[in-house]
Amino acid sequence: MAVEILVKNVANNDSVRMRVESNEKVSDIIDSAAEYWKKDAGAYVLKKGKTLLCSSDTAVEINLMNDDILEMMPDPEGGRK
Amino acid sequence: MIVSGFSNRDRFDRMRRVNWIDVDSIHKTRCLVVGAGALGNEAVKDLVLAGFRDITIVDMDDIVVSNLSRCLFFRESDVKKAMKANIVAERASELDPEVNIRPLSIRIQDLDEWDFDIILGCLDNISARMHTNSHAYYYGIPYVDGATDGLYGKVQVVLPNGPCLQCTMNRSHIREMEKRFTCTGSGSTYVPKIASDITTTSVIAGIQVREVMKIVSGRADMCIRHVSYYDGNKGEMFTVEATIDKECQNHIYERTK
Numbered sequence: 001m002a003v004e005i006l007v008k009n010v011a012n013n014d015s016v017r018m019r020v021e022s023n024e025k026v027s028d029i030i031d032s033a034a035e036y037w038k039k040d041a042g043a044y045v046l047k048k049g050k051t052l053l054c055s056s057d058t059a060v061e062i063n064l065m066n067d068d069i070l071e072m073m074p075d076p077e078g079g080r081k
Numbered sequence: 082m083i084v085s086g087f088s089n090r091d092r093f094d095r096m097r098r099v100n101w102i103d104v105d106s107i108h109k110t111r112c113l114v115v116g117a118g119a120l121g122n123e124a125v126k127d128l129v130l131a132g133f134r135d136i137t138i139v140d141m142d143d144i145v146v147s148n149l150s151r152c153l154f155f156r157e158s159d160v161k162k163a164m165k166a167n168i169v170a171e172r173a174s175e176l177d178p179e180v181n182i183r184p185l186s187i188r189i190q191d192l193d194e195w196d197f198d199i200i201l202g203c204l205d206n207i208s209a210r211m212h213t214n215s216h217a218y219y220y221g222i223p224y225v226d227g228a229t230d231g232l233y234g235k236v237q238v239v240l241p242n243g244p245c246l247q248c249t250m251n252r253s254h255i256r257e258m259e260k261r262f263t264c265t266g267s268g269s270t271y272v273p274k275i276a277s278d279i280t281t282t283s284v285i286a287g288i289q290v291r292e293v294m295k296i297v298s299g300r301a302d303m304c305i306r307h308v309s310y311y312d313g314n315k316g317e318m319f320t321v322e323a324t325i326d327k328e329c330q331n332h333i334y335e336r337t338k
Contacts, residue, residue: 026251027251027252030251030252030253031252031253034253039253042230042253042257043207043250043251043253043254043256043257044253045249045251046251047321050319050320050321050322051321051322051323051324052249052307052308052321052322052323052324054248054249054323054324054325054326054327055250055251055252055326056326056327056328057324057327073310074230074233075228075235075249075253075254076228076229076230076233076234076235076275077204077205077206077207077210077228077230077257077275078205078228078229078230078275078276078277
């Protein structure tokens with residue numbers, strides 16, 4: 001069964017509603033959101049409340065419900081230069 | 082007359098007054114610092130001042146002029162003449178005559194012996210992070226990773242049997258890593274210029290070293306679980322919990338036990 005959720009982009013304060021099938025993975029949600037915001041550089045992660053979501057988990061495994069809010073955040077990688 | 086005891090004879094007297102800090106354990110800890118750039122300079126400075134006396138620094142690069150705005154130990158006269166690891170080792174040793182710092186000007190992928198008690202990741206790319214993370218996890222060494230991008234940064238604490246760096250990665254990390262290899266068309270790695278400033282670097286390196294102090298003092302229970310993100314634009318910080326990824330290669334052995 002599909003659920004409708006809201007994905008927020010922490011970097012630009014924008015958000016998008018998304019329909020997610022129960023067998024879809026967190027990585028699919030990240031890819032769809034990244035495509036929507038045309039993100040082509042950098043890595044990013046998705047969190048639900050105070051939990052960082054595991055990319056291989058499905059919507060069922062993370063207990064995704066209608067109107068849940070997920071936040072997409074940039075994942076920094078610099079520090080040596 | 083008030084006698085203040087031996088406080089002026091002990092360099093670490095003020096630290097000993099923090100009840101959970103175990104200065105003796107800190108003195109004995111064998112640290113590996115991977116990366117001797119912005120985060121590495123700050124982390125080594127904090128480690129030495131905090132009493133760590135056995136430090137190995139790995140970095141394959143020489144010093145360039147843009148390092149000078151964030152790297153405490155580098156001087157203009159070092160530019161294009163000296164290796165980062167050597168200079169950090171030499172100058173940080175001046176802070177405490179008891180410290181023994183071993184510089185290794187090699188890629189982390191070329192390090193053969195992983196005989197350490199704790200590892201600090203002060204890197205600038207996902208590939209080197211994944212290599213360090215997998216080795217730390219395999220050998221059961223706690224790993225505290227730091228990363229920055231402009232005024233944004235994060236610290237991740239990886240403890241044996243807990244979620245590792247790779248557990249928190251996804252396809253966007255893999256794409257970013259692959260992009261760097263395909264840009265050069267060879268085995269070498271293209272590293273884009275990532276925004277960086279000393280204030281964020283100091284905050285992130287400081288938190289890394291504090292988490293290391295908790296672990297070696299036997300207070301891993303007080304550590305960040307598992308990733309703290311810092312936003313210097315807003316002056317905000319928050320921590321998120323991670324879980325072990327059932328598809329993570331580093332946890333295969335645990336799953337088959």
